[in-house]
Structures are given as C-alpha cells and as structure tokens.
C-alpha cells in the first residue's frame with residue numbers, strides 16, 4: 001500500500017503502464033491508487049471501484065502521458081502561443097480543456113454528439129498506452145478491422161497517425177491471424193476437374209443432382225384446400241451447365257428415379273394414346289405426342305407408362 005501511495009504522490013504512473021497487459025486492468029490499478037490518494041487509506045480499503053474513480057484514473061493516466069509526450073504543445077497552448085509549424089498536431093487544432101487534458105479541436109462544436117466524441121483526448125502513438133487502447137477496442141468489438149477499430153477508438157481518443165498504428169497492432173492479434181491463415185488455405189490450387197466435366201457429351205448425359213424446397217402445391221387449381229408438400233429436384237448438366245427442374249414428392253432416391261408426371265398415384269394418371277413419335281438423330285425416341293381426354297400433349301417418354309396388359 002505504501003508503494004502505491006508513493007507512486008501516485010510522485011506521479012510515477014508510466015512504469016505501471018509497462019507492467020499492464022490490459023487497458024481495463026491498468027485503469028483499475030490506477031483507480032485503486034486514486035482511491036488511496038484521495039481518501040484515508042486506512043478507512044477505504046473495500047468496496048468496488050466507482051465510475052467516478054475509474055474516470056479520474058483515466059484522466060490522471062492520459063494527463064501524465066501527454067505531459068511527457070506533448071511537452072512543447074502543452075507549453076505553447078498554456079501560454080496562448082501559436083504551435084510551431086514543425087509540430088504535426090497543428091492540423092488537429094489541439095487545446096487544453098478544463099481538466100487540463102489535451103484534446104483535438106475541430107469543427108464539431110455545434111454538433112449534439114457527446115463532448116468526449118466531439119473533442120477526443122490526444123494519445124501519442126509511440127507509447128504502450130496507445131497499444132493497450134487499440135487492443136481494448138479491437139477486443140471489445142469482437143476483433144473488428146482497422147477502420148472500424150479506429151472509428152470506435154475515436155469516440156474517446158485520438159491517436160496521432162492512428163490509422164497506420166491501428167493496422168500495425170491488429171496485425172499482431174493472434175486470433176485475427178488464425179482466421180487469416182485459415183482463409184488463405186481456401187485459396188489453394190484446386191484439383192483437376194473430373195473427366196465427366198471436361199469430356200464432350202450430350203446435354204444431361206452426365207448430371208449433378210440437388211434439391212430445393214419444400215414447397216406446398218395444390219394439385220387442383222382453384223378453391224381446393226388440400227395442399228401437398230413437394231420438392232424440386234435440380235439436374236445440372238456437367239458439360240454445358242444447363243439446368244432441368246423436376247417436382248418430386250420427397251427426397252428419397254425412389255422419388256427421383258421413378259419418373260412421375262405428378263405427385264399423384266399411378267392409378268390416377270390419365271389414359272392416353274400415342275399419336276406421334278419424335279425420334280432424335282440417333283433414331284432414339286425421347287419425346288412423343290399423346291392424345292388424352294383433355295387434349296394433345298408432348299411428353300418425354302420417361303413421363304409415360306405402358307399399361308401392364310396387352311391391348312389385343
């Protein structure tokens with residue numbers, strides 16, 4: 001306890017930062033120091049840290065870091081002098097607020113956003129606190145990218161030349177690295193295409209199969225209330241990538257291999273007479289013209305079934 005008291009009394013905050021791996025932990029340690037400094041350490045030793053104590057600790061921390069890293073700027077601003085042109089903070093219009101914290105000026109004075117967002121606290125990019133802040137926001141927002149992390153940080157802090165610094169710190173994040181390594185693996189060279197994909201063949205001679213659905217259909221259009229569940233079987237030609245869709249009653253192999261005109265039972269199919277055949281160039285007939293009681297239709301031979309008895 002004595003050593004902590006001594007640290008705060010002498011403003012020896014910077015060595016504490018070097019020993020902390022987390023921004024929240026650092027803030028907590030300093031908040032405890034602040035509690036001991038401002039109150040009787042013999043009386044106040046228990047109880048959770050308050051928001052006010054954490055805020056005071058943060059201001060104490062930022063103020064100390066700024067005093068060390070922005071000495072010239074603070075000296076000029078306190079005396080109302082113009083900052084030298086050589087100082088790269090000139091474009092940020094820095095000013096010292098009532099808490100003696102160096103903040104970024106700007107043109108948002110009339111905005112209704114929170115004050116700390118309007119005038120974020122300046123943070124040097126070459127001190128460990130900068131790394132801790134970047135990691136804190138990067139982790140808190142579930143490993144966001146550089147731009148998102150920077151935007152989140154700027155709601156409270158302004159890191160000098162922050163973009164490159166944020167990128168550098170995020171590059172060292174182990175979790176992000178693992179994800180990137182995994183993603184790189186996806187870009188490996190693909191194996192040779194199978195012969196079915198690269199050999200010339202008739203359309204739909206070799207196909208791939210997939211399903212989508214389920215869908216609800218009415219077999220009788222109009223006011224019929226009964227609906228049936230169905231799926232769509234997608235045939236993709238390996239050679240020319242043509243697509244053919246078929247309605248099937250379920251996802252079983254039988255439903256795909258038994259070619260049905262619809263989802264109704266075979267017994268309910270319409271009786272028809274073949275009135276014309278349409279052979280292809282190879283003399284193989286794949287399409288026929290049918291005459292049913294409702295009209296004349298063209299149908300693939302796979303959609304017709306020969307009656308299981310001899311008409312003669």
Ligand SMILES: [Zn+2]
Nearest residue numbers: 143173175176
């Ligand atoms: Zn990460």
